[in-house]
Amino acid sequence: MSLSEEQVRNVARLARLGLDDDQIAEYAGELSNILDVVASLEQADTTDVEPMAHPLDLAARLRADEAVAVQSREDFQAIAPAVAEGVYLVPKVIE
Amino acid sequence: MSDERSIRQLAGDLAAKKLSAVELTDHFxxxxxAHDERLNTLISHSESTARERAAAIDAGTDAGTPLAGVPIAHKDIFCTRGVRTSCGSRMLDNFVAPYDATVVERLAAAGTVSLGKTNMDEFAMGSSNETSFYGAVRNPWHTDYVPGGSSGGSAAAVAAGLVPAATGSDTGGSIRQPAAFCGVTGIKPTYGRVSRYGMIAFASSLDQGGCFARSAEDCAAVLQAMAGFDERDSTSVERAVPDYSAALDAQGDDFLKGMKVGLPKEYFAEGLDDASRQVINAAIAEFEARGAEIVEITLPHTDLAVSTYYVLAPAEASSNLARFDGVRYGYRCDNPVDLEDLYTRSRGEGFGREVQRRIMVGAYVLSAGYYDAYYLKAQKTRRLIARDFSDAFDKVDLIAAPVTQAPAFKLGEKLDDPVSMYLNDVYTLPASLAGLPGMSVPAGFVDGLPVGLQLLAPWFEESRLLGAAHAYQQSTDWHSKRPAGFE
Amino acid sequence: MAWETVIGLEVHIQLATQSKIFSTAPTAYGAEPNTQASAVDIALPGVLPVINGQVIRMATLFGLAIDADIAPKSVFARKHYFYPDLPKGYQISQFELPIVADGHLDIVLPDGTEKRVGITRAHLEEDAGKSLHEAFDRDTGIDLNRAGTPLVECVSEPDMRSAAEAVAYARKLHALVQYLGICDGNMQEGSFRVDANVSVRPGGSTEFGTRTETKNVNSFRFLEKAIEFEVERQIDVLESGGTIVQETRLYDPDADETRSMRSKEEAHDYRYFPDPDLLPVVIDEEFVAAARADLPELPDAKRERFMAEYALGREDAAALTNSRALANYFEATVAAVGGDAATHGKPAANWIMGDLSGALNREGLTIAQSPVSAEQLGGLIARVADNTISGKIGKDVFEALFKGEGESADAIIEAKGLKQITDSGEIEGFVDQVIADNPDQVEQYREGKTKVIGFLVGQVMKASKGKANPKEVNQMMAAKLAE
Structure with a gap:
C-alpha cells in the first residue's frame, strides 16, 4: 500500500499538521511502509468475530447527577496562551 | 547504603526512625x-519540594502510611500539580499541570516523596526513548545503548539506583521492554486495575499505569498504593485489590510448585536472538527446578499483533492528541495569522516526528472509506488475539516468554526506521491488546546487557505474577546486579 | 408545475440536569465565562469522561414517550473536527448505536386531521462551548461554560409537507419534553434548537430533491418563516433552471431570509469511532420499567381524557393539553368550580383560552405567572353558573381579579354590588319603564319587526347597570309586548 503525497497532504490537513513539501515527501514514504506492515490484517479470517473495543467486557457505570463547584478559572487560565476577560482568545474567526 | 534495602525495609526503617526521610531523600x-547528567533520566527535578516533604514526613505528617518517606519518581506522562508535565513533548514544555493524576495522588497519600519527573518517548510513542523532546535517555548498563521506551527514564533511573521505584505506563510494552533493557523489575497490571485519570492518554483502550523497582517485592509495595477503583475513570474496575505483599509472604518459596507455566511457541520461533534464548531457557529451567510444570502452548494469532496494534493505537492517538491545539494550554506558534495557521503551525511545530507519523496513520485509518478495512478489522483481530490468551489460560496458570527478541540496541540504530522499531515490540503487544497483566523480570545478560523474562497471568491475577517473580528472585540474583559505575 | 415540499427536523433538546453529561460541572445558564468549565470540560491532558446517569434516564423517558425502541446497548463515539469551542477536537456523540430509535409523534394538522411523523433516532451528545466573535476586535473569545451540556438530538423522518406541519411537530415535541420534565424548553437560551432539512420535488414524484439544512431558528414563528423562505427560494432556483446545492444555511430573522454558510462547507470527514474512554451503556428491562413508572400522563392521553371527562371538543382539549402547566391550571380551575366536571369543563376552557390567555398575552405573562389563580377563576365560574352574576358582569369581575382588586370573585361581587337582580318585581319595574320610554320601538315590534326586542332588552340591562338577569328580562319583555 503506497500513499501518494496528495493523500499525505489530505491526512495532514485532517489532522491540522502544518508540514512543508519535504516533510510531506518523507512522510509519504514512511507512512507507506507502515501501511505495508498493517496490510497483513487483510489476510486474517475474521468471519463472525465481534469487534473488540475494550479489553474488558464491561458496561458503563453511571454517575449520580450531582454538580460540583469547578476549580478556579484562574488556575486553568494561568497556563493558557492568550486570555482576556475570562475567555480564551484565538485569531478572529470569520463566519 | 540504602541501595541494598528493599522498599519494605526502607519503609520499616523510616517508620522505626532508624532512618530519616530527609537523609534518604538526600541520598537519592x-x-x-552525580549521575543523571550522563543518563538524562529526569527531565523535571523537585529537589526543594522533595526535601520539604521529607522534612514534614520526619515531623510526622504521614505517620502510619505504608510508604512514608520512600522516594519515587513519576513518568512525565502523569499530571503533577504545580510541576511541569511535558509528556516528553515540546507541545507541553510549558504545561504546568493544575491537578494531580490519581496515581500521583495515591502514591503521595501512601507517603512517597516525589523526586521529579522521568524522561520518556514523546507522548509515550516509541520503544527507545529517543523521541523525547528532552533528548534520549542512556542505558546505565552501556551508555551507547537505548534504555528502551517509552518509560525509558523510569527504568534507567531505577537501574542506576537514582530512585528506588518509579511509575510508568504501558500501551504496547512501554513498561516491560525498558524494564528488560535496563535489568529492573517492571509490572503492567490488568487494564482497568490502575486509574488512567491524569495519565496523559496515548491509546485509551491500551494505556495502563504500572511501576518499576528492583524486585517483585518492591513492585508489590508500590503497585499496592497505585491500584484500585477510581470513579473518575470509567474504565477503572470496581474490584477489591488483594494485599500483594501478604500474598508474596504467604506463598513464599513454594509458590511455583505445581504451577503450570506455558511457553507460547510463537514467542520462541525465528526472530529470537540465540543468546537471549539461552538466557530465557535458563530462567525457565529455574522455574522447573522450583516445581513448575512447563508446557508448550500456542497463541496462534501472535503474528497479527503488530498490524493490529499499529492500526488501533495510532487511531486512538490521533483522536486523543486532537486537544493539543494551542488554544487553552501548551505550545502556541508565534503570531498566528488566522485560526488555521494557529492550528497547523502549533501542531506542526509542537509535535515531533514520530508523533506526527502516528497521528497521520491514525487519521488515515479512521478516515472515510478506510475505517472498515483498517480500524474495524483490527478490532476483530484484537479479539482473536485476546481469545488466544483466554484459551491458553484454560490450560496454564502463567505464561513465560522473552520480552524482546534481543537486548538493547544502540542509540540511533533504529531511529530512521520506524517499521523495524515497531516490529521490535512483537512479544509485548499481544498482552497489551488483550489487557492482560504482565511483568518483566531480570533473567541474565548477553554481552553485558540485561535480558528480561516476560511473565503473563490471567486478567486481575497480579498476585500470581508477583508471586512467581518473587519466588524466582529468591533463588536468582539477576535483579540485584548493579551496572558498573552506578554501584 | 406543482411542487411538493419535504421537511425533516433535527431538534437539539438540552437536558435539564444538574451536572454535565461527562463532568460534574454545573449546567446553570448565564454564569461568568469559563467558571462552569471543569478540567474535563476544557479537556486538560489526562482527564476522562464519566457518564451522568440522569442523562440516560431522561433519554429513556423520551424514548418511551415517543413509543420508540430503547437500545439495550448504546455506544458513545467520537466525532472529530477542529474548532476552538470544541476543546477535545472531537465531540462525544452517538453514531452507530443511538440510545433511542424508531419512534413517532402524532400531530394535528390545521384541517383537524391527525398525522404521524416518524422519528428515526434520538441520540445523546455533548454541547460545544460558545465562540464570541463580536466581543473583541482582532480575536474570537471562547467561553466553555456550555461545553459538555447534555443534549438529545432528535432526528425526524422527512415526513412533513409544509411549514405548518413542521411547526405543529416542533410545538408538539417542545410540549412533550417539558411534560417529561427533561428540558426547560427555553428557545431563547438555546435549550430547544431546531434545524430544518428542506427540499422540494415535483408533485407526484417519489424521489427526494436535494435538501438544505437551515440552522439558527430560535422560535416557532421563525421556523415557519425560514421554511417558507427556503421553499420559495428552492422553487425559484429550480424553475429558473438551476440546481439546489446541498448545504447548511443560516436563518436571518432581521432580513427574513436564509443564507448559505459557505465557510463551513469544507467536506467533513468526522472519523467517528467508539470512544475508548467510555464503555457501552447497557440498559436492562428493570431500568426501562423504572423509567416507565416515572412517565407522567402524556399530552395525547391527557387530551383524550379531557374530551371524555370534561366533555370538551378535540380542539379545546388539544389546546389545553399543549402545555402541562396549562392543563394543570385547567384541571384545578374545574375542581375549584365544584360539582360536575362535564358541565363546567367547557366554560372553564372558554375562560382560560379566552379572557385569561388574552390578559396574559397582553401582559407578557406565562400561565405559571398568572395573577388569577385557578381557585379564583373557578370561584368566578361558579358564580356565573349559579346566576349570581351574568357572564358580562363576570368579565368585569375577572378584570378586577386580574388587577388584584379582591381576594375572590365573591369578595369583588360583594364589594362592588354586582349581584344579579333576579327579583321579578324589580325587573318588571325596569321593563315597564323601558316600554313606556320607547313607544316607537314597541310599535315596530307589534307590527312584526320582532328583532327590535333586542334593543328593548338592552335598554333594560342598561337601566339595571347590567345586573338584571338577561334571560328573565327577555321572557318578561316578550310577555309584556304580547299583551
Missing part, C-alpha cells in the same frame, strides 16, 4: 546530581 538526590 545526590545520586541524581
Amino acid at each position: 538526590l545526590k545520586r541524581i546530581a
